[in-house]
Amino acid sequence: MSQRKSVALLPQGTVSDEAVRYMFRNEDVDFVYCKMIADVFQSTARGLTDWSVIPIENTIDGSVSLHIDWLVHEVDLPIRAEWVFPSIQNLIGSASELSADDGQWDPSKITKIMSHPVAMAQCLQFIRARIPHAELETLSSTTEAVRTVKNNPGQGWAALGTQSAAAFLELDVLETGVTDHDNNFTRFLLVGNTPYELQGAPLQKTSILITLPEDYPGALHQVLSAFSWRRINLSKIESRPTKKKLGNYYFYIDIELSMDTVLLPAAIAEIEAIGCQVRLLGSYPSFPFLGK
Numbered sequence: 457m458s459q460r461k462s463v464a465l466l467p468q469g470t471v472s473d474e475a476v477r478y479m480f481r482n483e484d485v486d487f488v489y490c491k492m493i494a495d496v497f498q499s500t501a502r503g504l505t506d507w508s509v510i511p512i513e514n515t516i517d518g519s520v521s522l523h524i525d526w527l528v529h530e531v532d533l534p535i536r537a538e539w540v541f542p543s544i545q546n547l548i549g550s551a552s553e554l555s556a557d558d559g560q561w562d563p564s565k566i567t568k569i570m571s572h573p574v575a576m577a578q579c580l581q582f583i584r585a586r587i588p589h590a591e592l593e594t595l596s597s598t599t600e601a602v603r604t605v606k607n608n609p610g611q612g613w614a615a616l617g618t619q620s621a622a623a624f625l626e627l628d629v630l631e632t633g634v635t636d637h638d639n640n641f642t643r644f645l646l647v648g649n650t651p652y653e654l655q656g657a658p659l660q661k662t663s664i665l666i667t668l669p670e671d672y673p674g675a676l677h678q679v680l681s682a683f684s685w686r687r688i689n690l691s692k693i694e695s696r697p698t699k700k701k702l703g704n705y706y707f708y709i710d711i712e713l714s715m716d717t718v719l720l721p722a723a724i725a726e727i728e729a730i731g732c733q734v735r736l737l738g739s740y741p742s743f744p745f746l747g748k
């Protein structure tokens with residue numbers, strides 16, 4: 457009998473939790489909840505869990521830089537899968553504390569709004585329009601924000617988080633769906649040394665990091681042309697600091713092709729031949745959101 461697999465993720469009630477329950481809806485895995493994203497990564501890096509779940513990119517705010525940096529600089533865990541999941545944020549607090557006589561929540565009673573930075577970024581227009589005077593504070597997860605509000609009654613604090621966090625921490629949803637855009641999706645990565653076997657993904661992707669040689673003018677153009685003349689589609693290219701020297705960058709590239717094809721290793725060999733360093737982050741199935 458194969459051993460049960462385990463997956464590390466942000467706390468119960470987070471968007472990550474909802475996304476993992478969706479992804480593993482037909483599989484029996486143990487969830488290991490961790491307070492911060494660093495703990496999520498380290499759980500798998502230390503061999504305590506098979507995989508970590510990392511929110512990596514968002515429709516509104518783009519890449520979650522802190523998480524990309526962890527993936528690149530702090531751990532060496534291959535990407536095993538990616539999937540997309542919608543995030544819907546809600547305004548959460550104590551209705552008895554934050555409502556006016558008519559029973560509606562009263563913006564003037566809210567002094568501070570707490571959330572995860574990605575969730576906060578998803579709701580900035582709502583905040584500016586309805587609660588512009590509130591102080592904003594970002595925390596390690598949306599659940600942590602809801603818990604902080606719960607543990608500090610009487611101060612006019614509210615959180616942006618999921619309905620499930622409001623339910624299990626016994627706070628009220630003051631307003632549902634306060635995200636600024638409806639098509640608000642987050643891309644999640646499953647990373648770890650254990651292979652992930654789920655079949656049926658419509659797309660295979662490969663993620664690599666490329667560091668350009670310093671003494672080769674036009675190297676980025678050469679890199680892109682190695683992909684383009686082979687008609688290999690890139691879905692993302694982003695530069696990030698190497699953290700070794702000011703002004704030095706690597707490129708994080710997502711490719712819509714598996715490493716198992718002939719074309720991609722050939723393109724990478726051509727790129728290495730001009731003196732670029734290439735690091736493979738993973739070659740993995742990509743699952744779109746098909747509805748709940």
Ligand SMILES: O=C(O)C(=O)Cc1ccccc1
Pocket residue numbers: 466469470471472473511514543572574575596597598599642
């Ligand atoms: O804090 C959470 O709920 C997370 O899982 C991080 C996050 C926040 C907002 C959108 C996607 C992921």
